[in-house]
Amino acid sequence: MKDPLGPVFTDATALLAAASEPIISVGDVVTYHLIEAGHTPTVALVDERTERDSVDEAIARRVANEPFDRETTVTNPAATVTEALIRALSAATAESGSTLIEVDGEEDLAALPAVMLAPVGASIVYGQPGEGMVLGAVDEDLKADVRETLSQMEGDTGRFWDLIAAVE
Template sequence: MNVFAGRMIIAVGGDVVTHNLVSAGILPDVAVIDGSTMREPCERVVDLPVPEIGGVSNPAGMLTGALIRAVEDAIDAGPCLIRVDGEEDLAVVPAVRAAPDGACVLYGQPGEGVVVITVDKNARDKADWLFGLFAAE
């Protein structure tokens, strides 16, 4: 039984998460990857039969306008793989802000497993609050 059936699935911080979803036969609507896991090169290859956005630059500990726009555009446009040059971990914040109610945003929690956020007003309010803590570029 697929607990994600009928929901938009967004995998962020996501090389291992995305690989495991695809291996389980679940294709995310949006996947944001950076080619690493726990800041080491990721051995698992992510191969999705969807359009790809590459060259999105995002340094560690930051959210660039390019990454925010890429996440928002991918959520609006449909299935997409975003390859980040740098680090994608914080993309969960704009993903939750842009995703429709009921969408599931998944990300890896090192040493713990996968965290699933079901987007609703409460989740979006928390993401808005976190987003407000970032300085404009």
């Protein structure tokens, strides 16, 4: 996303101090930094890629070794948000404990459905290339901003909204 959905942090400890639960992380490097700062995200979405390249093996290993309560794998091609991704996010946000969602494909757009499916008060954390970690505090204003962003995107946005409504 070109414009971040919230403030950008370069320090995971500072981000965690400003965040509220549940925390949903999108991206391998962001998830790694949260874990290294001593916090397992409630939901973490990873694809073993960062900025279109393979993520460093140490990062992938650290995330894979984190004791999440549940792990699931979904297929989500680049530049899309699939029904499988939306359903996995919905299930993960509804359950107690932590969930690792391993994405076969790309998770870059997952912050958008995460905002729509997360409860008000949740935190969405994702990477802003070359800048740091974005902290999106979920409230009705952020949900409205995401609706506006999605209204400007190409593709079957009607299907996206149908899926969001079906799982809420």
